[in-house]
Structure formats: C-alpha cells, structure tokens
Amino acid sequence: MPEKGKVLVEVKDICKNFGVTIALSHVDFVVKTGEIRGLIGENGSGKSTVSSIIAGLQPPSSGEMFYQGKPWSPKDVLEAQDAGIGMIVQEAGTIANISVAENIFLGNYKKFKKGPAIDKKAMIAEAREALKKIGVTDINPALPTRMYDMQERKIIEIAKCIYNDPDLLIIDETTTALSQNGRDVIYKIMHDMADAGKAVMIISHDLNEMMAQCDTLTVLRDGVIIDNIKKADFDADDIKQKMVGREIKGHYYREDTDGYGDEVVLKADCITTMHSLLCFDLELHKQEILGIGGLSDCGMHTVGRALYGLAQVLDGQVLITKSGTVIKNAQVAFRNSIGYVSKNRDTESLELNASIYNNIASTGYDKNNVGPFISPRKEKAYVDKQVKALMIKCQNAYQPVRALSGGNKQKVVFGKWCADDADILILDCPTRGVDIGVKAAMYQLIYDMKKQGKSIIMISEELPELMGMSDRLLIMRDGEVSGEFFRKDGYDDRTLIEYMI
C-alpha cells in the first residue's frame, strides 16, 4: 500500500486565460496521498479549470505541474487516464447513442479486439464487472446509454473512471446531480480511495457536503487561492465569507410568513401522463410559492412538464382557472403568461450558440414590437435591464451563452423569464449547480416575484431551499402527493424525509 501523506500532485504558479478572461492566476497547491481535497468557490472562480488542467482536459497558459515527483503536462485525458488520473466531469461525459459498455471502455477498445471486430460479449461482461466494483447492479451494460437518465449516466461515468483504478480521482460538481443513493456511492468510493493511500479532489457547491466529506478545503475566488483550511478549522460562515469576499448571513432564504391569496390561478384536474402520474390533482394560488419535493424519480419533474404542456396529458386537464383555458401545449402556456425553467438548462432553456441578447430577447418578440416590426430600441432596453439587474458576468450581451459559466447561464435563463414578466412561473431545479452568491440572488428574485403578485411553483431536490422558500410544500412519492405542509405551521426536514421514502 502506498504510504499516506506523500505529495502526489503539485501545481506551481499555474495561470490560465480564456481570451482576456483570467480563469486562474498564479495558483499553487499540493495534493497528498490519503487525502480528500475539496475545491470550493463561486461560479467562475476557477475550480473546474484547475482540476481539468491536472486531468489533461486543457493545458495551462503558464506554470508547471508535478505528478508523482515527475514533471506533468498531459496532452489529453487519455494520457492522464493511463498515468492514473481520472476525472468525472460536470457536463455530461457519456455519449447517448452507444451502449453503456462502449461508454465505459471509450478509447479503450483495444483489449477487446478480435481481429478487425470487437468482442462485444467480453466487453459487456467486463463492463458488468466495472459496475459491480462500485456496487451497482441495476444498470445493464448492453443497453444504449440513452435509456438511462442523467443520474444513472453519471454512475456509468464513475464506473468508467474507477475501472482504470486511478491514483487521483477528480470529481467535478457531480453530486448535485445525484440523489442520496448516488451520493453514497461516490462518498464510499472517495473514502475507500483515501484509505488505500490514493487521493481525491472534489468540487461541489454543497458546503455541508464538502465540510462532511473533505479533509482539507481549498477556497478559490476569481482564479486565486484564498485559503487552504484543515478539517479542524471548518466554519461555514468563515468559508462562505472567503468564497465571496464579503460577509454573507447564515441564511439567505426569506424570513417572513406572509400568506398567499385564495384565488386559484392554475389547476391540474386529475391528470394522467404516459409515465409517473395517475389522476394527479394540484392547485396553485395567486401569490403563492408552491414547493414540490421528493426523490428525483417521484414524478415531480413530470408534474412541472405536464403543467407547462410539455408532457402529454392523456386524461384530465391543466386549466388556467380565470379564463378556463386548457393548456394543451407549451405554446398555449407561453401565450397565457406562464414561464418554465427546465432542469436541463443547456438543452432546453438556452440556445447555447446564440448570444445572451438573443436568448433574453426570445421571450419578448410580442412585447418589443411597433406594429408588425421588432423595435431594436425597445428590445435593447428589454435585454439590458435584465443583464444589469442580474449582474450577468460577461464582456457584453453579444457573447454566446455557451461561453458563460454555469451560474451565469442560469442567470440568463432567469433573465429571459423575468423580462417576460409571466404571471405563473414553473421552476424545475432552478438552483442546480449554481453557487451560493447566485442562489441568494435567485431566492431574492423569486421572493420579489411573489411580492409582485406572481405565482411560483418550485420543484427541487434540495430540501433546505424548499423549506426556506415555500408557502406550501408538497412532498411526492411514486407519482402521488404523500404530504402537504404549510409555512405557517412550521416543519422539520426529518418529517419531510419520512414522507419522501
């Protein structure tokens, strides 16, 4: 067994620029064997950048690295993989149209070669072993990867990574996409590796998780390392302050217990969908923040899609009560002043190649017109207002959205719906993968919308934000509401979890 406490990776004076944007500025740090190192910081602070440089996803602009005592400058991920550095990336790292087994051995097909053909049977058997190694038996490696959801695909990536038996495992913002089960799989792997004298680097926005799992936390801000903190010195408020460079209050949810109106604005009347829902009822009131929580497969995401006309409703109907309009599809929903923030931000809520300007302007074609024409002046004001109000970090509004960090992308999504001024907003995991600074801004926005008389449905896998924001909270299990809680009565998370499982 390799001894613990030896220097495994050393990063010296690393800088990285993307054009004129500085992602990393003279970063130094060391990862030792037997250590679980957490990287923490706001969106765009450079956490993913530094770890991806170590893992060979991109080269640094300047500076040097050492790995196992030798100079280290991997030319791609495969070289890093061969040398024992594995990384689970934040973005989807699997290819949808090939099988699970092919994904696990992507770039590694050689060992299954039989002449010009590939021995699929052997590959599938080996993939099954790889999954078993991390304690997963319910994924069939012979099936195409698209049959599995995001969480299961992450598990596949983890299996791929662990199969190569890495000495250093880098986990980039993966846990927030996983349910508790998935997280437990990762935690176990992390601790097993550290115990075996290997090392782990993990990036997450979940401060509680980081404080519980890591031995040392490295705080980054604007591409600079602010501090390295040992487990004994962990203090949540201190870490938050270091992350954002200013004092942050211990809680950032709303604190009032203002109620909501009696008027029902949106109603699901015994709706049944292809999957998940059977005769499901729901009422949303004016000025209400309605939280919906549960495990990720409890059907709550389908509820959001059905209410916005995206999931086919086979029986029953979704009604806008005031006008009696039935929501048959997303166009009807949009026309009737409903907005929807999908949990799949990059594929459904944004046009990544279009600019910030065009994305935000997309909700305003009917509002910024003079007769049949779009007024550039009106439209510019429509967009500028949001870019300013949300403090979207960008060079200018004409930058393509794909160049932004995750948190800033989500700000653009919010911007487009804030500009739209919809009366009803359906938010599916609105704060997934964004840092506390952006989260705080979004909670404030949601609260402001309520104050303006709008009604909001907030679907989330994070209990704290549901408890912090909702007027009324529905907990779902197996496509049904298993519990209903009211802000004015108060409740605790233990009770909620009982209703979830």
Next chain:
Amino acid sequence: MNADTSIKKNEQGLNLSLKERIEIIRSNRYFLMVFPFVMLALIILVFSIATQGNFFRPSVLKGVFSQAIIIGTCATGVAFIYSNGNLDISIGAVLGMAATLGVLTYNATQSALLFVLVSMGSALVLMTFNCTMSVIFHIKTITVAIVVIQIYGAITTLFIGGAGKIEIPYEISASMEDGGFRYIAFFIYFAFCVVIYHYTKVGRELRFLGGNANCARQTGMSDSKATYISFLMTGLGVGLAAIFSVIDVSAVSVETGSGLGMDVMLATVLGGMSIFGGARSNAYAGLLGALTVAALNKGLLMVGVSSAFIQAIRGLVFLALVYLNSERQSLLPSRVQF
C-alpha cells in the same frame, strides 16, 4: 498573494496557443461580418492580377453580375430555410419548372405581367408542396427535396418537349434586362428579406428554432409555422431568379437551374452563414456569397481552368468552409471556452 495585484500581473502576459487565438477570432462577433468581404476582395484581387486587369472589363463584370443576381436571389431566400435548421436542394428544379411555366404563359398570352406572376406563383406553390410534405409526413426536408427533384425535372422536360429549349422573343427579354427590372426587383426582395429576417417575430423565431428547437418550443414558438414561412420566402426568391435566368438568355431549357443548388449552398457558406442553422446567420450573406461564387466561376474560366476542374475546386472550397463553420463536438471531454 493579493488577488488584485496578481490579476493585474497576469493581464500583461497573455500566453495563448495558436488554436486558442484562432478560436477567439472565430468567435468574435464581427468575424462573420468581415470574413465574406475579405473573401470577395481576395478573389477579385487574385483574378485581377492573374488576368492582367481583364477581369475588370465591362462585359466580364456584367456576366459576373448576371450570374450573381440569380444565385444571390436564391441564396437570400434559402437562407431562411438554412437558418431554420433545414436543408433543401431542390431549388434548381423548382426554378427550372417555374421558368418553364412562365415562358409557356408568356408565349400563350404575350403578357409580361402574367409571365412574372406565373413564374413566381408556381415557385411559391412548388415550395409550399415541398414544405407540406415535410411538415405533414414528418419527413426531413432534404429527403423530400431529393424526391421532388426527379418529379419536377420530369414535368419540366415534358413541357419543354423534344427541342430541349423554348425561346421567348428577344425584345421582351432585352427590355426587361435593360429596364433595370432585375436590379429593382432584386433590391425590393432583398430589403423585404432583411426586414422579415431581422425585424419581425417570425424571422427571429425561425432562427431560434434552427438553433435549439427544444428551447424555442418551450418559449412558445411553433415549428410548422416557421417552416412554412421559410419555404414561402425561399419560393419568392426562386420565382424571381427563374425570371432573371429566362431574361438572361431569352429562353428556358432543360438545363435551366441545373447545378444551381450547389452554387447556392456555396454562396451561403462563402457569405459566412452556417448551413446548420441558428444564430450565426445574416440576411446579406447570400448576396455577398453569390458575388464571390460568380467571381470565382468567371475568374477560373478566364485563367483557362476547365469547367470540370472548376467543379472540383468549388467542391473543395465548400468542404473547407463547412469544416470551418461547423461546431464539432470532440469525443474526449475537453473544455473549450473563450
């Protein structure tokens, strides 16, 4: 180290790889606006040197313009289809059939007005047919195009008959050619396209749909409406181009419109537009690209390149441009930002 000072220090020593530099230039907002002008200037420069100035002779320039206006009209229209995320290569066949019907009408009625109306009307009807097939039966537009090319081609041949060619009186084509009809008609159409494309709801919507159809639908946009508008806009352009090509040679033949599809595609990418749809598109791309293609065709011919070889060169240019234009996803995970 203090964060502020270290950032300052870093700003001075930007250390970028060549690949990153190209990526930065390519992603610059103004790159796509400037690139087509540079290409056109470059081609003119090269050929004016290679032909010792003969390239600027009035007859040559006139030929270039005549060809460019046909390609440009089609390319301006078909830009709507491309930016909506669809492909249609049948416009050559549509143009041929529209021109034939127009000429037959003129020869039967002696009315220039009816000639114009029938040409444009039939192009509109044919494009609408293509679009309907695709929308109703959920077939890709390119697949529909491949089928209808055969059908339209056969009908055109049938109409034209054994001679392979129907002429119209020279006086009428000459008067339309000289009377500035082409330029006025083109610029009205062009201005109409620019306004629709940039300053109306449908124009914006069809581009957004081409970029990310899922996101567009969730923002309340309708696929089929946008698809119809894009095909109708193209139909108008192809109808006009059919008239232009008839008055160019005072006749319509079974060859009219052949090879046009390729020229139009080449013009589109030379103009800096993506044939994969989405945000990176301009309405004037087609016109600029058309001038470039026409100059390239004529120039190559003048320096003595055989027409078969010209085809090959155009093919290579096309491939190179599509390669530069495409957003490829690398199989290995990597982080491309700028």
